[in-house]
Each structure stands twice: as structure tokens, then as C-alpha cells.
Amino acid sequence: MEIQYVYQKKRSEFGRQCMFSDQGPELIDNYVSNKEHAHEYILRDPVSQGTQCAPIQAEHYLNTTRAAYVNTGINHTEGGWPKDVNIHDEEQTKRYRRKVEKDESFNPTVIQLCKNMESCILQNNAINIYQQYFSDVEPTPLVERSSARTVNVYQDQNPIKRPINHISWSPDSGTKLAITHCNLKFQAPIQNEVTHSYIWEVENPNRPLIVLKPQVPIVCLEYNQKDVNSLVSGQFNGQVGVWDTRRGSEPVELSITEVSHRDPVHNVLWINSKTGTEFFSSSTDGQVKWWDTRKLNSPLETLILSSPGQIIEKAMGASCLEYEPTIPTRFMVGTEHGIVISCNRKGKSPSEKMALKFTAHLGPVLALNRNPAFVKNFLSIGDWTAKIWSEDCRESPIMWTSYHKPMLTDGAWSPTRFSVFFTTRADGTLDVWDILQQQKQACLGVKVCDEPLRCLRTHDMGRLVAVGNSKGSTYLVQFSENLSTCNKNDKMLLTAMFERESRREKILEARNRELRLKMKTKSAQQVATESEMELIEKDKGEGSAMVFMDAHVVAAEKEFFNVVETELRGPQPEVEEHKEEEQQDEYEPEPPAQPEPPPVSPKESKGKDDKKKK
Template sequence: MIDYYYCYTNNKSEIGKQCKFSKSKSQIVGRIEPNNQLKKKYMYKENINYNGENIKKYSEEYINIESVKLENKFFYHSEGGWTKDIDISEHQNKLKYIKRLDKDINLINSLKYLMNETTKIINKNNCINIYEEYFKDDIKNEEHFKIKSLLVIKDKLRKYNRFVTSIKWANDNTHKIAISYCVNNYQKVLNNTPKNCLLYNLNEINNPYQTLYSKSFIKCLKFNHKNSDLLLAGSYDGTISLWDLRKKNNLCESSSINSSHKNIVNDVTWLQTKTNNQCLSTSSDGLCLIWDIRNLSNHIESFYLNKDPADVSDLFEKSNIISNNLGGTLLVGNPTKNTLDEPTASKLDTSDDNYYSANYIEWCLEAGPSKILVGTDEGYILSLSKRQSKNLELLQKYGIPNEKHLSAITSIKRVSINLKYFLSTDKWGFNIWSEDIKFPIISNYYNESIINKGHWIHDSPFFILTRKDGYLDFWNILSNFNEPIIKHKICNSSITEIDAHTNNKYLSIGNEEGDIHILKLGKSFCTNSSENKNALDELLERESKREKNLEYIRKQLNCIKKKKEYLSFSDIQIQDQQVEETEQIYDSIRHN
């Protein structure tokens, strides 16, 4: 038998491609002649028939169940209370006896007395609803604090090692969430590093449904409290950005660098106006700027957070100590000018020494549209006021040098049960303040781990502290002042941001690796009884009264000390011999 074949060569890159056929005329490639020897070897085989069944077989059995025995029983009800003389079977005799009793005066008086007693009992019984549980709270149910991890949103650009800077939920009931990222040493990275923000919908979590592009890395985000389609952002280059999610293009409107902050915009917030077009931004340069989103080319108002003279004098003393250690001198008359060497002077010469460095804003419409709380790096909380047709003004400073935060304030949240009180956190602990008192009414500092953020759950006595070691601490001051009731492990990296949905059921946690963890809280965290609300309100009110009494005692002690110093100074008597000696010393100095 002749083998017919055709050999051809081709490149490896072209192998495996789709075959392409074309029409052509028929051609005879080869011809095979019949072979009689092979024909003789061919054998015919008969067909083999086989029958089989593929049906399940069932068996049938009869079983006698146990019989039920039925039995009829009868009850006979007979009348009682009749005397022996009366036959019950005769109806006429019973009627005569009843008429005789109706005319008896003793029976009538006894019935009146019994009716008064029975009516009281019946009225009490009618006041009670048989379908309502009156003693429901007496049954003590164990609280189950459930925390469920729903999903994790991974950063798809892990090669840049981005961390989460801000997470914000939309103010409406939708499950939309905005996320911003940044990288370490952002000033040294190349321009091709992505600086965009992502918008996710929890119903479709595989990919972001919208990408928002920015010119710089974003530090903070904030949705408009009236319109969730407007998203405000503060950038690392000192500008603010605005996105309108209703537009097709995802580019932002940014403010000009010349009219913006000198340093990073640490926080932004919307203000309550007639048109809802104004917003506030703060930075570590000590400047608060108010913007109109219809024209971001220039801010409409600026306000400097000036320090108190006592704080400035403390800063000068510290700078003098540093300069003496470095071998230089510092002029006390003008602290901005010094006589140090240039490299040493550049470290100490800070133009923002006279202003507080703001890093967090807390604004709540329910607490008052004009009330604004600002947290500073110095550990103080400043209360600002912005009224209609008036400029920003500083109302009060919370904290004194001995009773303030030990480091920069990382977050401020108002207590939703009573908006008069608010929570603030720093790296080492938390404080709870009242608007009426400059001192914290509740303080707690512990060295277990560094605290990054704090969040008070809406309409609940619980608040959450995020830690650098990846734990969430759930606190309830009604149960314990010193320890959290739950410590929940989220990840192995530092938690940088936290935010909660409007219904309190969902928490979003961001960490240094760029991951977003979505948690679902149990009913014990979300629902709150009226008794717990009243207990928390009474607790905070009692602590605030205690601090007011302590402040009054401090003032009285200071007055007593001043009086003693004045009396001791007036009682001093200078002798004539001492005066003559001092005059001789001055004369000798003048002659020399």
C-alpha cells in the first residue's frame, strides 16, 4: 500500500490560528487499487441480540398499625344550694321559694354589700388587657453582640502599595460608598501613579460602578447632606475638589492653588445655607476657608485659628531650650526672627507657630447649623460659629494645658442620644466633653495599642475605637469605664478609616493595605431601649455636674492662694540697715 503525504513548514507563531478555507476545483490526489488477498481475509459475523431491563423493583408489604381505643364518658350536672324541703324536680316549688327570698330585707342588704365589692373587682379586671404583656422587661435576656464580616474589597492596584485615606457612605438609603487612596512618600512618586477615587455599590461589588479622577491624592471625602450626587474632597496639594455624579464626565472641579491651603487639606464639611452651596475646609496651616462650589476660583471667607498668648509663650520657651541645646540664641522680642545658623533656623522657623493646626471637623445639622467643632494637633478642641450673613468666629476652646489630649486629635463625634456631648480621640485614649465645660467629663488612657479613629454608633450607647494592631474596640460606658466590652480582630495591618451606614447595620473599615472590610452589626448594637437612653443621659449629666463642682473648687482655691500671697507680701518689713547696704553697693558699681 502506497503512503501519500505532503510536508510543509511554517512559523511557530502562525500555528494554532483559525483555519481559512477557500473554493477550488477537484483534484485527484491518489488512487488505491483493490487487493484480493485482503478481501479473502474478510469474515462476516452474525448480529448478537441481548435483552435487559433497567427498571427499579419494588416490594409490597402489609403492616398493621396500633389501633386506637375510644371510650364514651358522660357527666351529670345537678343543681345545688336548695334546702331539703324543696323538690328540685318541681318547677313551681322553686319559683315560690325564690319569690319569698326576694321579699327578705336581710338578703337585699347582703346583696347590696356584695355588689359593691364585685363591681370593684370587675372594674379592675376590665382595665387589664389580656392580650398585652405588662411584665415583659422582668425577663432578663442575655445580650448577644454579633459582628459578621460580609465582604472585603481588595485594592486592584496593589503594586503601588496604596492605603485608604477616607471612606464615606452616601447619606441616602442606597448602599453606595466612596473610597480614596494615597501612597507613602506621595511627594516623591511619579505622575503616572493613579490618584482616582472609586465608587462602589454593595449590590454589585465585583467592579466599581464609577471612577472619579483627580489631579492630586485625596485626603478626605464628604457627601452633601441634602444631595448625595455632590461629593466634596480635600487634596494633598492644598486644593479642594468637587464631583457631580450626575454628569457623564468623571473629572473634578478643583480650586486654584494660589487661593487654597499651603499644606494638606485635613478635613472638609458642608455648611447649612439656603442654597446648600457652601463648604468649609481646614488644614495644618491654621487657616479655615469657606468656599462656594459655584465658583471655586477663590474662597469667599478665611479665618485664622489664632493661639492664646499663654500657648505662644510656652512655644517660645520650648524653642529657646532647643536653641540653647544647639548652641544658638533666639530673640525673645520677635519669635519669628532668630540668630541661628541657616540649617538650624529652618528647623525652628515655622510661620504657623501662632496658629492652631486643624486636622478634623465635626458638623451636625441636628446639633445646630452654626456649630462647628475643630480638632487640633495641639490637643485642643475649638468651637466655631458660622451664622447667616456673618463671618466665622471662635466661641470657646476646650481643654487646658493640664487637661487636654496628649497628642493630635484624630476624630470628633457627637453623642447622638444627647448632642450636647461629644467624643474625641487621640493616639492614646479618648475623652467625652460637654459644651458647657472646658474640661473633659470622662477620660480614659491606656497603652495597649495606638488609636487611629473613633466612631459613635447613631442612637446607641456604644462607640468604636480603631487600633493600629487591626482590632476594633467596642465600648459601652454604661457597663464599664475602663475596658471595652468586645475586642474584634479585623486584619493584621493598621486600621486607618471607619464609617457607618445611616441605618447603623453596616460598618466600613479601611486599612494600610488598601482593603475595605464591610461588617454587619447585630441588633444589640443598632436597637436601643428608652431605659438605656435615659441612663446614658443621666450618667453624662451627673459627670458634667461633678466637673462643674470641681471647677468651682479650683477657682476658690486660686482665690485663697492669691489672697495669701498678697498678705504675705504686705507683711514684709525692710530694715534700714539693709537699705543702706544696698545703696553702698550701687554707689561702688557706679564709680567703677
């Protein structure tokens, strides 16, 4: 059934007929705004206002209700935890989760909730055009070429460019970069020295987010992984400092000079503790110190890298530190002598704390980094090569790179692809090594700049790497996805490779020990046969006893007694020396009479004479 309604209106009600012509706009009236009245009103945002000049012809109007939008902040908190569980401590939360999972009512409750959750998920899912209809056939992965590109460049804001010593990513998914600038060259002439270091936003390379203004240049700066606003730093004069980005550009607290390091602090690392306020530092003065940010008046503990005896004058200077949060009591120190020391903080004596030592490089150890999946295997960088070690093999590395022409300056494992590690060189090249693909050369080399690269730091997601050079520029390099994601069998293949190489090195070490033992015994036998043995005869009535002594011991004793006699005599005139020599000649004992030969029978003498004639 159609419903129609006819509007009836007279022609006179429509108004005057409109006559159109070509004519420009005319200003009918102009009202000048009065700014004084603006103080009596409040601006409304947003404003929605409509105007209609013609009269409304409809009998009624209908419109939808306008939605009011309000921007508010929301704090997301994870609830349901007991009071005795610290949600910021990973170990306590994992322990509580395991306890809940072992409960008998856990599985039935989850199964009951899964039905409701599955129905909600199925309602939200759309059709996937890339869905695999045949589940038993694995899709073949696409072969992607390894590539890299420079995303951003962060430059030193000082007109006199300073080298970069340390880079640290913020724990909030790596949105910020803390970069330190300091010239560590010994007795380098520095004019108008500026001590500023910077915190950058990754997306804004034009201007630093925060400028840190210490009294002394910062050598290293490290973010707290549990607090985005908290940092610790190592200073050029040996002090350590605590920073809070919410409280300005100056340090919140500094350690006292008397209890600090004697040399520049090259490394600071946070410790996985319940309070989240403990860290430790190392310096080239040979000391490792543990600190608490709440009390920097004195260190909690100090370890001097000299064994035996805690003698700081004989200590080996620490050039780098390594700490793995999953092993809270273990840490590693790289020294200037090329030795890597694996330490245990729970040791009672210094010798127990520094139990394992690896002779790694010819020069200082510049970088140490444990593999994120295989904590027993670690990477060391020094001189012209990179080496992969296992804690089970102390004498030699299980894998190593060939010697490069330029020196290697830094290195680190990829946090997401366990077979990949990065190295920086002094010619400005960033190398990417994948030991599952090839071991003789790097699978990708990127010429980042012409200046020597000093340090690098990998992002937690694995695709971004920040590298700094000696001219104060930091380059953010992004790699292709195949260098940052693990394949299905990568972990299994890498496990087999490390076990095979460790077994091979153990066999070689045992063989070398056998050869060294054989050479040692052989050399001892040669010395015994070649050395002249002195025969001392002493008549004791019935017979003479023969005593054999080592010729070297006898010679050493004679030389020692001669030196003692000359020291006791002192300087004397020549005449007295002649007299002493004459007296010594007079009182020289006569040589012992030779024993008479036994009598010879006439038959034996006659046989000897016949032999002589023949």
C-alpha cells in the same frame, strides 16, 4: 338533575390502529434556517404560542384572558406643598407641618379619615400568632450576645497599596461607599504613584462602580446629603474640588491654587444651607475656609486659627472637623496641638468665633463627633485614649477611657444606639464601647486585620461600620442587633449619667480653683517674707523717712543700669580701665558718720558691769 350527552362516532373515523415498537428516532425532514430573513422580522417578547396536532373534539373552548405585564419606571413625588416652601429644606417643611397641625380643622379631618383607614388596615391584617393577649404584661427581651462579622472587603486596585484616609456613605440608604487613597507620610518615597480613588457598591466588592481619576491624590471625599450624585473633595495640594458621578471620572470644578489651602486638605463637610451647595474645609495650615460649589474662584469666608490676631504663621494646624446639621452656625475644630476649639460662625470678631477651647490630648486630635441625641456632649480621639466632653465643663472631660498600648486612630458614636461608640486602634482592632454597661473596658473587641486601622465610618442604620487600614483595604463589619438598637430606658439612663458626671466635674473644677487660689496667695506671702527688703533712709531735717522696696526690683534696676553703662563705654584698653577705677576710688563719697550713742548714766553703767562679772 343530571345532564348527559353521548358522543357517537364510527370506528372508521378514528383512523388507523397504532402499532408500537422499539425503534430509535428518525429524521423525516430538516429545514435549515435562513439568517437573511431575520432582518425582515421584529422579535416579540414575551412569546406565547401553543400547538395541537390532534383535531379538536370539543364543541367549544373557553380560556381566561391573558394579563399583559409592562415594566415602567415611576417617579414618586410628594405633592400638596405650597410654592413658597422648598421641599428639600427640612426646616421649612417642619415649620409648614407645625403650621398645619395647629390649624383648628386638622384634628376633625384626621379623625374622620382614620375610620376609613382603620377599616382598610383591618381587612389587610392577618392573624398574628405572636400577638400579646395580655397587654399589661411586658414581654421579657431575649438576652443576645454581642457579636460581629466581616461582610465584605474592598481592596485597592493599584498594585502598590496606599493607605485609606476617608470613607463616606451615600445618602440613598448607604448603598455606595466613597473611599479615598493617599499617602500622607512626609517625604515618603513613592514609585509609579497612582492618584485614583474609588466609589464602590456595597453589594459588589469585586469591581468598583466608579474610578475617580484626579490629577492630584484625594485626601478626603464627602457625599452631599441632598444629592446622591454630588461630592466634594480635598486635594493633596490644598485645592478643593466638586464631583458629579453623572459627568465622568474627573472633577467638574477645582478651586484656584492662589486662594486655596497651603497644606493638604484633611476635612471637607457640607453645610446645612437653603441652596445645598455650601461646604467648608480645613487644613494643617491653620485655615478654615467656606466655599460655594457654584463659585470656587474665591472662598466665601476664611478663619485663621490664631487668637489674638489673624496671623497664619502662628496658627494652629487643623487636624479634624465636626459639624452638626441641627446647629447650623456651630462647628468644632481639632488642632495638632491637642486643643479642641468650639467655634461660632456668627461671631463678629475672631475671638468671638473661637470662644471655647478645650485642652484635650497630648498630641493631635484625630477625631471629633457629637452624640446624636445629646449634642452638648462630644467624643474626642487622640494619643492613646478616648474622652467624652461636655460644653459646660471646659477644664476636664466628664468621662474617658484608660490609656491603651497601641494608639487610637479614629472614633465615632453609633447613630442608633446613643450609649455606644466605636474606636479603631493601630494594632488592627475595632473596639465597641457601651458606657451604660461598663466604662473600664470595651464590651466587644474585633480583630479586623493585622495592619493598623486608619479611619472608620458608621452607617445610618447603625449595624454596619466601614473601617480602612494602611494597606488600602476597607472592611465592612456588621454587628449584632443589641449593639444597634436602643432599649426603652436607655435615653433616660444616659441623660442621668451625663448630668451626674457633669455635676461632679463642675464641683471638682470649683475645688481646684480654690486650691490654686490658696497656693497662689501662700506663695506670694512666702516670697514677701523671704525676700530681703532694703531700707533707704533720707534725712529731711525733722526726721528720717523709711522706704521699703522689693529686693527683686532693686536688683533688676541695678543690673539694668550696669548693662546700659557697659554698652555706652564700649571696649577700652586696660590702662584706661585702671585709671577710671583709681578716679572712681578718689571720688568715692565718704560713708556717712554714725550717730553718737546717747550718754549713759553712772548707775546704768555700774549695773551693766555687775552683769558682765556674773
